[in-house]
Each structure stands twice: as structure tokens, then as C-alpha cells.
Amino acid sequence: MEKELNWTVIGTGVIANEMAQALQKMGKTLYGVANRTQTKAIDFAKKYGVKKVYDEIDEVFDDENVDIIYLATSHNTHYQFMKKALEHGKHLFVEKSITLNSRELDEMMALAKEKNLILAEAMTIWHMPIYKELWKIMQSGELGKMQIMTVNFGSFKEYDMNNRFFNMNLAGGALLDIGVYALSAVRSFMSKQPNEIVSQVRFAPTGSDEQATILLKNEDQQMATIALSMHSKQPKRIMISLEKGYIEVYEFPRGQKATIVDAVTGKQTVIEKGNTENALYYEMCDMEEAVRNQDDSHLNLEYTKDVMDIMSQLRKEWKMQYPGEKW
Template sequence: MGTELNWAVLGTGVIANQMAQALQKIGKPLYAVGNRTYEKAVEFAKRYGIQKVYPQIDDMFEDEAVDIVYITSPHNTHYGFMKKALEHGKHLLVEKSITLNSEELDEMIALAREKHLILAEAMTIWHMPIYKKLWEIVESGELGKVQMITVNFGSFKEYDMKNRFFNMNLAGGALLDIGVYALSIVRSFMTEKPADIVSQWKPSPAGSDEQAAILLKNKDGQMATVALSLHSKQPKRAMISCEKGYIEIMEYPRADRAKIVDASTGEKKEISCGKTEDALFYEMTDMERAVESGDETEMYLNYTKDVMDIMTGLRREWGLKYPEEM
């Protein structure tokens, strides 16, 4: 990781803490922090020895010393912050879900291209070494064609409708919070974007999507099933079923190992690559490389866009709109 790029983080939650720890681990200081509540930003800065705390979030975008801003605030605040940051010439790494919908994302992609800036979603799946290894294996053809992908993700969240998981005013719901991971893994193992999509969903008492089942198929005949839930536990499990075997990945958002099972012999082979705890380090290393080279391809913005298009289409079918979209 280069030493010359200055990172600023917007937000002081769990991800911001993990990001600061990832930088600390490699002896690179986080340059600055900004948060809606100034006191929280000051406290965060003390914890990680950060020199610069902005009294107003906008000060971060106006600071010429900032190269990359990592946005970790709630989904529904991303668009406004992204627009200001890009207009002020900042490269952006944005927590998933990167925006609320495709319209917002398309506008931000256009702005980033116009300003010659790197825009990327902080999607761990694009950056974990295990996936880079698995994509190589699949592309080599040794397992034959990918036919079917099965993905689960569910957690039991108490029915607190003020909580960000359910709250419509914080763009709550299973799709943008956990579905984005499931659909990202699906997209990364498919040869092209799925166009035929059917689904069922169940609203929470707040009206957000509490549960969903999604079936997807692309022109290549590759299919996927995705099951999401926010009020019932499921394993974080992905299975990529190919002609000559299948790949099974547990805890897939930050996986560091996978099991490959041979279809004819049943022989199991475990491969491991990278470390779960270094997930944010991998993301940020790839981001710095993209900024330094001007090449956005390793940030997989094209996949991020495909996933956002799928999620936007699903919510449109469900008639599920957030207050910002009314």
C-alpha cells in the first residue's frame, strides 16, 4: 500500500473502526475523520491518533489534502455525500449498498468519469484473495460451465422498527443490506448479467423488505437462487454448481477458504487464500492501486452497476420505495 495517498473516513461506526484498524496494522495513519456528531468524530480521532477532525462534513470535501474518501454512513445519505466529494475531486470508496438505486448510481458514475476519478463500492467479495483464486479456477474450465448458484444469507434481528435494518427512513431492508452481497457473488460467477428475474418478498411491520426469495437466469442459461431474511437465521452459504463439480463457500462475504467437490468421485479439496480479518486491507489496497494507475477495472464497478440494476428492478416490482425516492 502506498504511503502518499491521504484517506479520510466519513462516519465512525463499525466499518470506520475496522478501516482505521486495517490502516493501523500496516503503520499507515488515517488522515482525517468527519461525522454528523462532532463529538463522536473527536472520540474516534483520539482512539486512532488521527490529526484532523472536521467540524462540518463538507470541510472534508473541501480539504485539498484528502485524496480518497471512504463513506460509511447509512445508504440513504450516500448520494448527497458522493456528489459533493466527486465535485471536489475526491476518489471514493463507498460502503454497500453504494446508492439507493440505479438512477443515483448512473449519475455518480457519469460524474466520476467526467472528473477522471475512481468511484467504487466497498464490496469485500471483489477483493478477497479467495475469490480471485476461485474465478481463475472457474475461468480455466476445469470444473466445466457454471450452471446453478445457490446463495443464502439470513440473520435474526429483533423487531425494532427504528433500527437501520428495518427503518424505511434509513433505507432499511434485506435487499440493500445483505442481498447486495448475495447478488454480488452471483454476478461474479456468471458469464453475463441475469436478465430473467422472478421473486417473492415479505414486508416487515415498517414496510421494508424483511424476507425475499429471488430466481435469476441469464442468456447463457446459468441460474441462481437467492434466499434473504432479516428475522430468521440462515447460514451465509454460497454454492457454485458446475458441470464437473461444485464450490461451497461459508461465511462468503469475507471468506478465506472454499471447498471444491468433484462431481464424479465425490473427492473434496479445500483451498484457502487470504485472511478474513484482512478484508478491509484488501479493499483499500486495490483502491489505492486503482487510484495510482487510473485503472478502475479491479474495483468491479461494472458488477456493482449490474447488481444495483437488479435490486432497483426488484424493488420497482415490489412497489417498495424509500422516502428519498417518492
């Protein structure tokens, strides 16, 4: 009988709640929870029947019963917690954006490799069944070569400069919060990493990126356009244009339905795979499989790295460095 893998979550926000519910769908109970405010961790533990509540976050790393840590804290705290977790031999599943920049991610990837541990970003796009199906269709060549993609993602966030969406001390801004989804979608359908990138950006009063447009092109001449906004609503939509048709996915970060339109006849084919509500369930099943088999090939860490390299390049061009951040 396979050993039960013990998950502990750090953080008790919306994603942590979804993660606990996903574990329940897997027929499991969360082993441990830790949070900066311990009373929140206690309440969370009561809600989900969590076995262990830690007095301090650092205690998680010393607990030999913890196999996998799900890190669901703000972006700017990831690096310090990731380093401790990996140094203590824990497998790591980290909410997006996995780190602030490429330097941090490269260092953590090297540490995970040295310790023979699984490290991955909890990016829904890598795990939703609809994308696994679309990548197969792309690779089959039946629709020809991918030519151009357009991606829209806009949220209307109240203009409160203290909330995490605009707060530079919490690594706020559109790129790391929603741009990471758009870039991950683009990277997954491009044959190679984009090597030509141009952008425009508008900053919020705090100095965070409130709105941006990004153009990308790779060596195979595939192109993409991305429009991001934090203070204006847009449809969460991707359109992938190929030689013989185009594919549309709405609500793409947790997509479950795609429409393929034939370029000649205009015939529409609708494909439905998976369920939006099970997004974290798919993620965590894939993570457990990777840990059990010591094979992370389906977790797409190399794409995560490519996306982080693009985001780091853009922020350097924008001269948008977070407080205390080291490039």
C-alpha cells in the first residue's frame, strides 16, 4: 500500500480554502496549516478538520511528517519560505507567481535539483484537462501551425492603494497577478520561448503596473498580443489562430470549454473537458503523481521558468523593482 502523502498549507486565504476542499475531493484531510496570524490558522483547522496547527510558520519545515507544502502566501514571501522548505527536504507546490523574479526561481530550481525534490508552480493552465486536449490537437498538426495568439485578462479592482493588487510592499501589479496566466497560456501554445518582446505600461499611483500591453514573437515567427488591466474589466479570453482554423477559450485560467472554428467552412466544434470547479483538484493530483513517481515532466516547470524570464525582463525595462527585491 502506498504511503499517504501529508500536505501542509502555509496561508489561509481564498486559495488555501480551495486547496483544502480539493484535498477532500481526493478523499484526504489536510495534515497541517500555518499562518502569520495563528488565530486564523486555528479557525481554518476547525473548518477543515486539519490535524495540526503550527504556532510559527518555521515549525512546518522542521516537521518530519510533512511531505508536500502548498505555499499560498503573498508573492513577496515565497522565496524565503521556499528556501527553508527545500533545505528541509520538503516537496513544494507554490501559488503563482512562484517567485518575484528569475534570480529567485533559478536559485530555487537548482536547490530542488540538488535535494532531489519536486518543485512546481500551482498554475491552473498546466493541469486543466481542456488544455491537455488542446495541446494534443496542436501537436497532431490537423489545424496547421500556430500563427498568432491574442489574450485578454482584465479585473476591476477598487482603487485602494493599500490592497495587495496595487501595494508594492506586497508585490502588487497586473503582471505577477494576472499576467502570469496570460503568459503561461501563450508559452504553452508556442513552439519556442519568445525572444522578441515589446510592451507599454501604465502605472498606478503606488508605482505598480496597473495596465499593460505586451507583444511577443519567437524564432518560428509565432506571435502573441496580451492586454492586461487591474482597474477595468475584460473578458478572460484567449484566441489561438492557426493555419486551418482558430480556437477560443473563455474564462481561460480555469477553462473547461473550447470552440474550434474551421478557417474554410466556418464550422464550429465545441470541446468540453474537465470542470472549472475542480481546478485545484487537478493540480494537486498531478503534484502527488509527480512526488510518487519522482517525475515532474507534466508539471511544466521549464515553462514556468520561461514565463518568469519574460516577466523579469519586462519589469527591468519598466524599472519597476519591489522594495528589497534583488534582481
